[in-house]
Amino acid sequence: MADKATVHITVNGQPHTSEVEPRLLLVHYLREHLGLTGTHVGCDTSQCGACTVHLDGQAVKSCTVFAVQADGSSVTTIEGIGAMGHLHPVQEGFWEMHGLQCGFCTPGMIMAAADLLNHNPNPSEEEIRHGLEGNYCRCTGYHNIVRAVQYAADKMSGKKSVGAAADD
Amino acid sequence: MYTAEFDYKKASSLQDALSLLQQHPDAKLLAGGHSLIPAMKLRLAAPSLLIDISKVPELRGVRMEGNTLIIGAATTYHELETNDLVRKAAPLLTEVIPHIGDPMVRHRGTIGGSLSHADPAADLPAAMLALGAQMKIQGRSGSRVVDADQFFQGMFSTALGEGEILTEIHIPALSGRQAYEKFPHPASRYAVVGVAVVAGPEGVRAAVTGAGEHALRLSRLEQALAGKPLNAETIAAACQNLLSAEGLNHDLVASAEYRAHLVDVLAKRALLRLV
Structure with missing residues (x-):
């Protein structure tokens, strides 16, 4: 059996030191070792984006990164991007604009959309659709997801002064 | 999906990576891993060692x-x-x-x-x-x-x-005006056919991906345009039967004949953008 490796990974601001098999995928590290099950395994083939997290500030598909590759890095998951009562504007947008139906793709959608807005705070509809090309929704369709991202962009740029609508 | 077991080493320098590779001939280099990891998950690849070169300065x-x-x-x-x-x-x-x-x-x-x-x-x-x-x-x-x-x-x-x-x-650097036209696979977005063109002082260089076993130059197109001005007429005349369908890739999405047709169409579209 392959030797285990020691990794130091900061997840949602909290440092962790863990012994992992080199073949452990980051998504399984998050879900099974740390119990952070908000990050989903969808297709497990780098296509659907349900497993999207931020690795050192960039959206990545955590089913296609080994935990050992994240040694020394910071990871943000859906659990760390906002909190009840203090939702991230993208989370609030999905709530307000009904950007989901079953919700399975939602954590990945939100992480990808937050990354998109970090790079491009005022995206056109086309840029939002292109930017979410790596995230599949198999029930709602994408219209309300695009509206949710537009809502978040407006909120973050101060164009929309919406109260804490999604508190409970 | 889990990959087969492997050992993992981070290379600190190019020399380090080269010596690890020499000591472990069955090792694979890991950079972004976005071709290798999916292949390992499908067990199409099962290297005994991954040498991570992503941080090699x-x-x-x-x-x-x-x-x-x-x-x-x-x-x-x-x-x-x-x-x-x-x-x-x-x-x-x-x-x-x-x-x-x-x-x-x-x-x-x-x-x-x-x-x-x-x-x-x-x-x-x-x-x-x-x-x-x-x-x-x-x-x-x-x-x-x-x-x-x-x-x-x-x-x-x-x-x-x-x-x-x-x-x-x-x-x-900037060897000429440049354009790329692609017909993406409807699901994977890989190129069914993609044509890249560069029009520089020495003429047109053109190449295609997706059509054959590997990317290749469109030499028939380059020759047809040699010494000619680039305009709608010369481009239309040149972009005909650039590749023979024989030996081209074929799958559920596109036959070899259709791929050959796409090469002509995409080459024309790419070149027209340079006029």
């Missing part, structure tokens, strides 16, 4: 040397698509890279990884051929430079030998 970054754009092989797509030197010296790359995968894939995937993998439907190989790029390859005994025309040798097969590492990609 000699393999990273973009710089100009004289009139040559030099790209470290472990530079990510995202770094390239947002890089101003690339935009100025090789705008074709800035155009081609957003066609690859999606933002998450581009945050991890690297130019050298893609070129070494040599997927017959990848976008970059066509761009490398049209730009007249060269690949710098390092082995234990020294380095050599290989023209893109000699680098791609077959399906998933390149000029890289055992124990060698692709270290840099050298691209002549």
